[in-house]
Amino acid sequence: MTFLSPERLWLLALVPLLAGAYIILQMRRRQYAVRFTNLSLLAQVAPKRPGWRRHVAALLFLAMIILMMVGFARPASSVKVPRDRATVMVAIDVSLSMMAKDVPPTRFEAAKSAAKKFIRDLPSRFNVGVVSFAGNANLVSAPSADREAATASIDQLVLAKRTAIGEAVFTSLQGVRSFDAQASQDPPPAHIVLLSDGDNTTGRTVQEAIDASRAAHIPVSTIAFGTPYGTVDIEGETTSVSVNKETLRTLADNTDGKSYEAADAGQLTDVYANIGSSLGFKIEHRDVAARFTGIALLLALAAGGVSLAWFSRLP
Known part of the structure; x- marks a missing residue:
């Protein structure tokens, strides 16, 4: 009280x-x-x-x-009140390291499956958009209440080189600003959920992404996905692809989001469920x-x- x-x-x-x-x-x-x-x-x-x-x-x-x-x-007393126009941007890492099989069948397939379940389980009043990122970031599904369009866009994702975490945040912010006619002047309350297994290797820096998120008052919650034992074969060479948790934790902590870790598909599903239960609400004092x-x-x-x-x- x-x-x-x-x-x-x-x-x-x-x-x-x-x-x-x-x-x-x-x-x-x-x-x-x-x-x-x-x-x-x-x-x-x-x-x-x-x-x-x-x-x-x-x-x-x-x-x-x-x-x-x-x-x-x-x-x-503090009460949770549903936010009008609440928007969730789901950013998914599609870098080559997501081919690792330490999470069966692969990190990539497990991440896609969990993300689709997360989107389907979101309350119907939520709008959801999808961003994919590797060497650059793309808005593959604009925020809307159309769950089928969002999940279908995830099925179309393909892997590529490098990891642009900062660009993923900027593209997600742009997706929020283009949500509707009034979004440029009155952006909807939004939350970015970003899943990755690596570090920022190209594009704008994580610090720049933090500054932009704080200016927009949009938190970024991160999920570090994978184990320390992941490897991928690229051009005949086996490369270790352990998860860089520190970068993702820094991004979440400095944007008022939350950082999570998931080492298998079950944990990832639980993380998404936890995030979903806390999104789309604001605290009011009555x-x-x-x-x-x-x-x-x-x-x-x-x-x-x-x-x-x-x-x-x-x-």
Whole structure:
């Protein structure tokens, strides 16, 4: 819980003063009775009554005051609200290293399968676009609600040389800006999900991509896919293609996204499911002061009822 006017909480500092004043008055009252009253006569005139009852109304009143002070500070609860025009850009690495068979049947085929499931499982209100990247980046499916077009574009992907992670981010950002007629002036809330197994080897740098993403207020979540043991055969030569996790982590951490790692198809599916559950929402703070005011009112009624029932007077 948060408070929309937290500066008003200073009023709670008065509560110990009220409690202290009440305790002092009770002590003075007892001393006064002992000083000016014959104890044996007092026992006859004022029959013994449960002393604790005298404090119930005061405690209820004090609790009411506390709740009213908290309500005055405008407490608010955080709720997830679906974003209108929410857009997810799925960027998939199609560099030659994705031929590695450390993830069966290959990294490439496993990545395509998981990406298609991720797209199909997204809520229908989401728009989704697809970007492929190797030596350069291409928008292969413009963002829309058409799931069939998006998944079909993934089936058409082909492998190529080099890895342009920075270009993939810039192409994804451009896809968001071209989403609809108002996107250039009022871009839709968006999130980029980028899967790769390598480092940025060509095109604009990852730092430039970070700067552009932050300027557009679009986070980039990354998935480092593969194991340290992947190899590929290129032109008759076997090359090790271990995953470069640090580059992807840097991209995610500096754009307010999240970085994930997946070493097999099952883990990749879980990662996509985790990402999908958090996209397309914004956090809003809704004022819940009425709850505190209502409870305070009930305590006030309880204090008055107790006082009338036991002492025939209001507190």
